[in-house]
Amino acid sequence: MKKFINDPADVVAQSLAGLAAAHPELRVDTEEQYIVRADAPRAGKVGLVSGGGSGHEPLHGGFVGPGMLDAAVPGEVFTSPVPDQILAATKAVDGGAGVVHVVKNYTGDVMNFQLAAELATDEGISVETVLVDDDVAVEDSTWTAGRRGTGATLLVEKIAGARAEEGGKLAEVAAIGREVNAASGSFAYALTSGTTPAAGRPGFELPADEIEAGVGIHGEPGRRREKLRPAKELVRSALDAILDAKTFTGPVLLLVNGLGGTPLIELYLIYGEASAYLEERGVAIARQLVGNYVTSLDMAGMSLTLCQATDEMIRLWDAPVRTPGLRWGA
Amino acid sequence: MKKFINDPADVVAQSLAGLAAAHPELRVDTEEQYIVRADAPRAGKVGLVSGGGSGHEPLHGGFVGPGMLDAAVPGEVFTSPVPDQILAATKAVDGGAGVVHVVKNYTGDVMNFQLAAELATDEGISVETVLVDDDVAVEDSTWTAGRRGTGATLLVEKIAGARAEEGGKLAEVAAIGREVNAASGSFAYALTSGTTPAAGRPGFELPADEIEAGVGIHGEPGRRREKLRPAKELVRSALDAILDAKTFTGPVLLLVNGLGGTPLIELYLIYGEASAYLEERGVAIARQLVGNYVTSLDMAGMSLTLCQATDEMIRLWDAPVRTPGLRWGA
Incomplete structure (x- = not known):
């Protein structure tokens, strides 16, 4: 480790x-x-x-x-x-x-x-x-x-x-x-496991060409192991899973979240794919956030979260916040 | 990859x-x-x-x-x-x-x-x-x-x-x-290499117990390969290198920077060690920033940067900024 x-x-x-x-x-x-x-x-x-x-x-x-x-x-x-x-x-x-x-x-x-x-x-x-x-x-x-x-x-x-x-x-x-x-609904992919300091080795092992679809933030198993696919396909599958599970009709908050070991260059690429697909599906994005926010140590992975946002939620989202991890308007 | x-x-x-x-x-x-x-x-x-x-x-x-x-x-x-x-x-x-x-x-x-x-x-x-x-x-x-x-x-x-x-x-x-x-002076350690999309494999290989001391943000070689040591020792060595190279007498800006694949839980631990050692060395910290800001793709690593700050620099540091990656006061 x-x-x-x-x-x-x-x-x-x-x-x-x-x-x-x-x-x-x-x-x-x-x-x-x-x-x-x-x-x-x-x-x-x-x-x-x-x-x-x-x-x-x-x-x-x-x-x-x-x-x-x-x-x-x-x-x-x-x-x-x-x-x-x-x-x-x-x-x-x-x-x-x-x-x-x-x-x-x-x-x-x-x-x-x-x-x-x-x-x-x-x-x-x-x-x-x-x-x-x-x-x-x-x-x-x-x-x-x-x-x-x-x-x-x-x-x-x-x-x-x-x-x-x-x-x-x-x-x-x-x-x-x-x-x-x-x-709200979320769906995550892991490319690698995170490693806890106490265990000293990855929480699970993935072959070099496989990913965990639907992984949890402690590395819990998801829906299935699958072959790595282009980001565009992964994003569509994740959004399909979320859109199937809950109804999203109006403007949404979209969180593109890295799981700790995924660099911003990939997260922004994911955001581009997600926003394009949501437009195709007729779901407008009211607000968005991209970064490593809800992580799993050093796991390479990402999650997408959609929240069907009311005007009141958007007003409160826009309100000033001053914390180490999230800050605007103050 | x-x-x-x-x-x-x-x-x-x-x-x-x-x-x-x-x-x-x-x-x-x-x-x-x-x-x-x-x-x-x-x-x-x-x-x-x-x-x-x-x-x-x-x-x-x-x-x-x-x-x-x-x-x-x-x-x-x-x-x-x-x-x-x-x-x-x-x-x-x-x-x-x-x-x-x-x-x-x-x-x-x-x-x-x-x-x-x-x-x-x-x-x-x-x-x-x-x-x-x-x-x-x-x-x-x-x-x-x-x-x-x-x-x-x-x-x-x-x-x-x-x-x-x-x-x-x-x-x-x-x-x-x-x-x-x-x-300003900086010094970095790599635990792992980043992987460029074009190459598809790590830019360099490190044995499981070795790190690169003084690594560059493209994975360029540093001063030496060395055995992994506790964070406290690495932080002290990095700060010694910076304090040896330039004179720091007054209050400093301290940047604890992750190289892309290092989670915040480690970066804050590093900050704790760095602030304790600077106090020991008689260097006051005027302002500080902790996070993944100047990265090397998915490299697990960190850099420390000190800047001997004038009052004018601190005033300008505190001024409002509104960008995707850095934001306060606005």
């Missing part, structure tokens, strides 16, 4: 220390292991907390800041954060207006966020949970009952984050988050 | 088409192959043009926009753009106040930008050239006489771009660009 690390056991803690040093506008609680806006809690503002295993950066820690998350709770690599961590972060951002948990649909995450929500409720904090399950590739998977949460997590965090920032109430912030998730 | 492409011969053109589709605020001239702000030329504003081989994205095309470049001229992958391309871009951004070329120190780039500058001068456009040669690893290298231009290119483009945006004159914009370059 070749990585820029010291001891595999210290990767998450040391990476968080670096994030804290690089971004003084954030505060990292190294004991409880969470990342929070330095100005938290903000009185009267609904807090937005997300988290999950590390290895998906900038998700979630890189999305903490004005207009997006109030706190992020990273577990070890590909490992759910524990309830105490989530509870501590929830308390740290509670400004009296309640807290929304954004939870990707993995069994461990769901269970631990639920426990933390119950503990927080016992302490008098109102918690609403938004479950993200946008991946249309498979119904159940390793670590997941139901569909997996992937690229749409970014859309949920951005849009619900904007709603919270402008003073939305607990139920409103949760409602728009759920609406975004329900309106 | 596993990449999200169609035909290796079409990668650059198709990626540019995707960039244009994703960013309507930019215009791509597909015939002459350059990227330009949609509002160019702007009367009375000094134009800023950079370019070089493709494969370093977001450099340069992703840095076109208000506060940074007016145009970028991408060659084929790792291949210099031709003089006609550069001339066309220079004319497209000429608002009557002259044009600054930011040129990384590679023989082909230097020669072709110089030819283009002469042709532009013949057409009545004043051109100043800022040569970037910040890589302290080696004196001469494949494709380079003198030091190579790498990470500092981003700093030059950001700071000179801000000076041009606020109405700086031709000589002033060029002067601050040269000042930034002179004040």
